Amino acid sequence: MMMMMMMMISGETYHAPGLCGPGLQDIRALNEEMKLKCSEQELQEMTAMMGEVTKAYQRASEMIDPSIPLVKYPRTPGYKPHPEDNPYNAWAWRCDIKGAPTGKLAGKTVAIKDNIAVAGVPMRNGTKILDGYVPEFDATLVSRILDEGGHITGKSSVEDMSFSCSSILNSDGPVRNPHDQTRITGGSSGGSAALVAAGLVNMAIGGDQGGSIRIPASFTGIVGLKPTWGLVPYTGAASLDPTVDHLGPMAKTVADCALLLEVIAGYDEGRDSRQTPSTTVPQYSKLLDEGVAGKKIGLLREGFEACSEDEVKTVVGQAAERLIQAGAIVKENIRANAQ
Template identity: 45%
Template sequence: MAIDRPTAEQLQALAQRLHMHLTPEQASEYLTLMQGSFEAYDLIDELPDYTPVAPASPRPSHRPASSDNPLNAWYYRCEVSGAVDGKLAGRSVALKDNIALAGVPMMNGATPLEGFVPGFDATVVTRLLEAGATVLGKATCEHYCLSGGSHTSDPAPVHNPHRHGYAAGGSSSGSAALVAAGQVDMAVGGDQGGSIRIPSAFCGTYGMKPTHGLVPYTGIMAIEATLDHAGPITANVRDNALMLEVLAGADGLDPRQAAPQVDHYTQYLDRGAKGLRIGVLREGFELANLDPRVADKVNAAIERLASLGAQVAPVSVAEHRLAGALWHPIGCEGLTSQLMHGNGAGFNWKGLYDVALLDKQVGWRTQANRLSPSLKLCMFVGQYGLERYHGRYYAKAQNIARLARAAYDQALQHYDVLVMPTVPILAQPHPPKDCSISEYVARALEMIGNTSAQDITGHPAMSIPCGLVDGLPVGLMLVARHHAEGLLYQAAAAFEASADWRTL
């Protein structure tokens, strides 16, 4: 079929939006010249899309009743079985609901996407199924993944398994809650500002944000390509390392990947902490909202690692704070361009595009008033930066990000792992439905002070549970060199073997 052609009047109006003026005669002449391009569009319109083949068999799914979903952690339930054998045979998995599972609805926590059903599987899904895992459904995630709290999802707030009415963290809220509650063995999360590690800290799970580009993001709805990470959330270290072995590696379709270095992560699990060089990051303990009880638990965990033979010493990386600041122009302008104006895809990259998802995401414009306050805030900052300063601060921040990475790299020449609190606070109560915008946003962003930096620098970072305060979990964050996830697993496994974190 032929695509719509503009009239001369429409072309004149279009030219005005491009800051040009066309006379009626000029518009008519340009329209004639444009026909060759439009014929190319017609050809593309007639061709079938070139995407992965959908599964041959249907995948029945259903929205669970509230009585079967007390944590509001499930968006949709299903049972998609993988290969009969493999590294993950017999393991059950939940997928964050920004990950495409063909034939099963995907909402990304946001009403504008309600009703969208992916036509093909994300790469991580294909790899999980080939490794023998069974996908039990889609885990609730926060509104367009723009919250470290768990009160922003349009389906319903996700409850912390340790205390109903409290935050499970975000934006991979349902993923961590389901693992912590024992409803699945493992889950896949996404991380652009801490969204794997924050819910892991609040819920008491093991959450790995791998090196940027190690796990392909193909088939996962983007926020900002230079910040997008995907990784495993599990109930123990071994499952996490095993899952990363399945997920890691290039797929040839994700521009975030540049020759990722894959390792045998499970081989690090029995090496112990003896001889590990651990740097205690001073800046990680200087957050204004650091709860001293959280600091005490984290310091006790560090002392335990020292007692296991690790060499522990303080270290300062001043650029840790800088990297957190860089997140604002990169994250806000980037997501405004790619997620919103670019309809979840954006431009200028080669790889696999989900055209149907792009078409669905266009609809946010008719429901913009219903976007979450945390997303609106980021969009206001991003749009202002784009309009007033034409993206110069995004560009400058990307340049300066190399300095922040270099500062981490320099410290990591002397230490195998840097440690700090994952989040500065304990899980907080959900804000009331009639709360102010300020309270809503505070509950969404108050916990990202340590986690956003590694999304800017791309370093692998892992949250591990290290104790309880008033019955709520505390997370210890480990950071390593690019593609040194094995060292994180080595330290995490040594700590895990030394004690049950629930008794600490």
Template identity: 50%
Template sequence: MITGPADRHIRAAADYLALPLSEADIAVLQAEIAPMIELLGGLDAMVEPLPPVRYPRTPGHRPDPADDPYNGWAVRTEIIGAEGGPLAGHRIAVKDTVSVAGVPMTAGSATLQGFAPDFDATIVTRILDAGGVLAGKANCEYFCYGAGSHTSAHGVVRNPWDPTRSAGGSSSGSAVLVASGAVTMAVGGDQGGSIRVPAAHCGIYGLKPTHGLVPYTGVMPVDPSIDHVGPMTATVAGNALLLDVLAGPDGLDPRQIGVRRGRYSDAVAGGAEGLRIGVLAEGFGQPRSEPGVEELVRAAVDRLAAAGATVVEVSVPQHRTMMSVWAAIILEGTVQVAMLGNGGWPGITGLNQTALMRAHSAWRQRAHLLSAPIQTGLVAGHYLREVYGGVYYAKAQNLVRVARQAYDAALADVDVLALPTVPFVAPPLPTGRSRAEMSSPGFDPVVNTAPFDCTGHPALSVPCGLSEGLPAGLMLVGRHWDEATLYRAAGALERAGDWREWRSGGRSERVDPARPPTEDQASLAGRTV
């Protein structure tokens, strides 16, 4: 039950707001606030309109390391959906930021331990209604903050191709479960590249849809302007099929403005004939770019040309300045929405997750448990807001419009932009726990992915070969609401041959994720760093 503020609460608020209140002022304020709080007390007796939970389930369990050698699972469940439907026969995992009623949700953190949502996210209901089996929640980075795979409170997530390497983040578990064959499909979240980076590092298909195409209702937010969820799968057809189920308005997510659904599965077999592919010059030669990755990406584009596409070079100079724009949004947005806002944001007219907000607010009493990247981001975001008054966030959002127009202009002349998803293969996992090591790899993996979270363009990571025995990803970027063309190009590339046979650079020993791990690999996967 809500109660009015004590003296200490008013003094603390006055200090924070720089209000010169005397002891007499404090007493007056208490009297003025009391009737306002009494009005709010009426909410305690009111019942929130939450979506019904239709499919029976148990809370699930944490699997034994022997049954989860790459640590991809946060929770194993077995929620059976409708008897038939387009997803019948598919076992699907969702990122541990997606609400599943009665099943623990931690978002990779220690501070949310013990919390279970009270309703299913829209995308969970859609998966179950379509006949899918929800096999569990996938491990992810601590509050989704990081492009590595070593910050989760559940331990390190390891790459099936080489367990000493990063799986990419923050949807690390989703990618690993698909790449290792534990599930056929998964759902990830993406605010800077968190679907596409792990997809590239693990050799799977990962789509960040057009902003708003897939409802975010019931998913833990970071910043509403860059929040996305999307499919992660082993095949193009699987990706399109899952998007067919997930896409479309739900009437509860205010991010969904002017949504236009496509016929995604139908597009996969469309072929590359007549497509215009624009190779984005600024996506190459990035800091830490590896020649082997760039070679594989260009070779993949050549294969599309051989399949009938026209390939041209295009330039969008704003692509190289977008990291400054995205950094302002992710730093201040994370602080204001995901942390200080406890996962809620002002002005929302949809469905707020009040149970999550209550549970998440306890992070303040457990702040010592936050990961190093989250602590760094909190301090930086708070500093920007307090010292500069939110101006950098606001200016960044203004500049997003300029970048969106620049990409749109390029896409007026071509159907798809092509560039490396990540300019390098999966880096080694940290071997220690120093703050510097735990904060790696920083923003380097998202230099090509983060711009499209800001502008909202759909972007699909497609595996395009092995460099030094590790997967590389080609990113295809399309016009808003035109995921179908991305699937058309990706389907043509998939039919051009087995990407695992396309090599660049040296030929080192690799782990085939289709095979069960060896005893040594399973031991590595269970070890934390």
């Protein structure tokens, strides 16, 4: 009976007042409501017992969860920028978190897509549904960026729940393209792309389930990479589906993209089921000068049919030709041919 009463008290009708647990008046009222017909002595005994149990629950709730990584770098909650300080509406939130004094990203400013947790900083994922949510932990890649000297200056705007490839569905309004503010930026990582393209940060993190890094990167003329599935841990980011979730780098140059990937990639000690212990991280930044001679590159023939525009076909064809000149082997539907 006592357990049943405690469950009722912990619900919407009754609330335990701090460490003292529910008071005698609460127990009396519940006794009347449930028609339990307890004696006054029984009610007093239950009140005392519930108080002790509540104290134990309170102590347990105050314990530090060992599974939550410690927040190593000081920060304040930051602020929501005024429109005049947010010309492309690309910032979801501004903050100032300086990482280690040295590292691969020392001197680099970084924006984090607002579907990724940064401890102490609001995370909305582009939707009003998450208003008021403030993570208490850093996503794994946020910790890695800070450990390598990165300077996180804010969260970038995203499409509502990251579920669009435009840049017009963010709950705070559209993200405008820095090259032409009458045009869309692409999504859902449009804020990250706009901030990089406008030179407001050196690099940014995007998320990609169906083109959400690649589309805004192409719309703004920057470099964006959707990494191999499971290469970059998704720990601490809002998921659409584990089979298609990716986090990846966005920057103005291939070199910066490779450097950021080198920092954020790698096994996350079992926290992300997308990964295996065999996940390895080459030094991508040092592989850029190795060339593409002998590499096999496939062109999907069907991608140039139906709705494909002639200008797009031309540009992709020119890129393929340059790869051939550099020594790569370019074939249509290479996977099918290999079979």
